[in-house]
Amino acid sequence: MMNKSMLMSSLAAIALLPGQLLAQKPLAPKDDPEFLKKSALMVDRHVASLYKTKKLPVPDVVDDPTFLRRSFLVAAGRIPNLEEARAFLEIEDSDKREALVTYLMGSDGYRSHMTNWVLDILRAQDNFDRGDAAPYLEFVHSSVAENKPWDVMTRELLASKGALWSEGNGAVGYFVRDKGMELDNLSNTMRIFTGTRMECAQCHDDPFGEYERMDFYHLAAFVSGQREINRGPWDQVWREVRDAKEERSEFGELMRWLGDNIHYATLGGGGNGRIKLPNDYQYRDGDPGEMIGGKTPFGDRKRTSDRKDAGDSRATFAEWISSTDNPRFNATIVNRMWQRVMGRGIWEPVDEYKEPEDTVAPALVKDLVKLMQTLEYDVKAFQNVLLLTRTFQFAANSQAFDAGVPQSFNGRQLERMTAEQVWDSMVTLVKGNPDALPKRKFGNGIYYNGKNVLGGEKTMAELAEELLAIKSAGEYRQYVNELLKNMKYGSGKKDKKMESMDMMARAGRPGPANGMARASELASPAPEGHFLRQFGQSDRILLDSATNEANMAQVLSLMNGHVEKMVVSNDNSALYKALEAGSSDRDKVRYLYYAVLGRPPSDDEMKLLMRDVIDGTDGSYRNLASALLSTHEFLFIQ
Structure with a gap:
């Protein structure tokens, strides 16, 4: 959790770095904070030039509360918790915005939020049409975690x-x-x-x-x-099973499972x-x-x-x-990352390539492509650069919009959070520090009909290797018969340590049934009827099928569904720690605002609440929490 000392230590590290570089091996650009800051200035110069051509002043930047909430939602996919909001809002330091970006990009929240993006763009699901897709999901999770x-x-x-x-x-x-x-x-x-x-x-x-x-x-x-790979022996045995009408026998069911989970997945x-x-x-x-x-x-x-x-x-x-010589590959990932941070692509739609000369900012696009190549396609470092720009901090300017400045250069436009951002923000209100919650784990044990049938004796990798090496139908049938016997009675070769580890991996998979977790750690996608699906999570069947449009189910969910149960009526939710942190009614109101909206109440709001709403009872604070969670301000990114 970030507190004042952590924020200040981040600032100190940034301040000391240039001197340290004299005694250290030069850093790669993607690891060099000074290079990232200079690159951010390069972006801002291009954007300022665009405003100059429109004969407009460069927009003002948003205030601290707006920057705080915008940064958290864009970089980490959630709102700040109470402690994070207090640490940022209640100190005065000219470099604290830069320190906040450093904190966010180094957090597990970035990994979680970026994992959602990759799962979505690849349409990755927990299951293929036939068989378990766990290794594919694990590839995505691990690739993002290692910043591949x-x-x-x-x-x-x-x-x-x-x-x-x-x-x-x-x-x-x-x-x-x-x-x-x-x-x-x-x-x-x-x-x-x-x-x-x-x-x-x-x-x-x-x-x-x-x-x-x-x-x-x-x-x-x-x-x-x-x-x-080597499907022939399976095909021949399966034909024999069908000819004998034994598809529903124990042998036939196991054959079908092997076809779906081993051969199909090659x-x-x-x-x-x-x-x-x-x-x-x-x-x-x-x-x-x-x-x-x-x-x-x-x-x-x-x-x-x-x-x-x-x-x-x-x-x-x-x-x-x-x-690196493919201009479309380079420009497309640049534009996708710009859209991810700024809210709109330099050109839209992002999956319809434009030559740099056909965009509103040709020189910027070319320099961003060079930057991506210099950063060795490190999309985390590239997003870090964009988050450090003044452009990211712009307040929306109607005058600029009227003059034809594209939305991608005119402050982040008001839009509703994605389903994952809404869910993860709710999780933050309940648990306080979502980065500390369980992560999804992937076991390699053999699960058949929902059970670890060999108890650690053999992994799916070993099973696949052995089956795919079989050359004849007779050998294949013999292997399956032996496998079926071992599944039923065991072979006495069980590895208890491996069995225990794999069982923990399966049992520890977070989700609504066994604990709260961030959206990236849940099923991909969430099942029909889940909060995430109600709020527009992609079904991961078609590209770009997620939506943040409103519907009546969302209204009901906010009023008396998930939100009421998860947060408002949950006395143990982290949200109500705001009440413990305050020594007066005014402090408690301010901290509730920090926790939900990432800002203090205005003077008028405080006067109204003190006069007509807050009477010092738990019920009045519960009503305030419910009202704040029902506002457009909570659901929207500014």
Whole structure:
């Protein structure tokens, strides 16, 4: 938890750093606070130049309470708790905003909030159409936790192959997620990583776009040939099971589970590098059923043969997508991070690429791309730069808006929190320090029908390795019979330590059923009817399907649903520690405002409350808490 001494120590560290650098090995730009601050000034100069061309003064910055709340919601995905609000608002120091950014970007809250963003953009779900997706979710969580560079993460996803359950191979889930829908997966890939909309070209030449159907299939060649590893023995045994009508037998049920959780979750080979045009291909540049090779439409041009399989074309595709020479990859992640921090992209929509010269600030876009490359695609450091800018602190200016200054340069526009921000803010009000709550854990034990059937004797990785090495149907049947026997009776080889660790991982998974946790640690996505879904969390089926639009279910939830139960009627909620911290009614009111809205009450509000609402009883404070939580000010980011 941040208090005054911690805030001041952060300031002291920043102040001492330049002198320390003389005696230390030079820092990489992404780790150098001075470089980050200079980069923030570069951004502000570009934005000031834009205002100058409009003959407008640069906007004023927001006050401390607005900056506090805005920074917490953008960087950490939640409101500040009482102690954090007091530490920031009740000290006077000219560098405290910079210190706050340092605190937030070093917090677990950043990891949690960024994990939500990555899960959302990848449409990552707890389960595939068939089988458990836990290793894929673990890949996302661990990649964000270690602050993996965006280009590295992109290559790992797009060049992935092998078995999902193999140690550290969760990236395979990116393709397993869309098993049987290779072309749809490619369309999403181009939107996510390059801001290129090609879904129309999947079926026909796009009359409003720049790419034709042939362009799409040339790209599809790179990711074609996705297949499962050594599926033949399983297929043969499964046919025998169906012919004997034994699908519902113990053996048949286990076979079905192995097909869904082991074989389905594999990706064989590295890509063919060539593909047949569809039978309905209707243009003169190719014939239906014609075999074509891969060819990239922009950036560093890559090709594959149409006469023989490449064997590693997905890796070629991944290198091309994430190359420093791919202008769309660079500009798209820059614009996505700008949108994430500033509330609007430099251009919108963010998944429709624009050449820098076609944007409102060409020089800024080019310098931001250079900055992202200098930071080695460290999106955390890049966001840190944006949070340090004066531009991030702008107050919205109607005069600038009327003069045609885009919203992305005109102060963060008023908008409702995302579902995850609302939920995590509620969790903060209940628990105080959400960073200390349980984190999601992922076990590698074999869970069949909800039970750890081998009790630590074997992991999913070991099971996958053994099954995928079997060459004949007879050997496969024998293995499954032995596995079924061990599941029922055990083999006497159990590893009690591993069993205990895996059981703790499963039992310790946080959620509504066994404890409160942040949105990133819950099911992905939350089940239908959950608070998160009511407030617009993405179903993670389609890209960009989250919404922050209001509906009646949200109103009811705020008035007498989750909010009432979680916070207002919960005497143990951290919110009411505000009452313990205050020695007078006025202090208690001020601290309730700090905890809910991140600001003190105005003089008029305090007078009204002291006269008509607060009578010193718990009931009057409970009514005030309920009223504050029902305001637009609580639900909106300013």
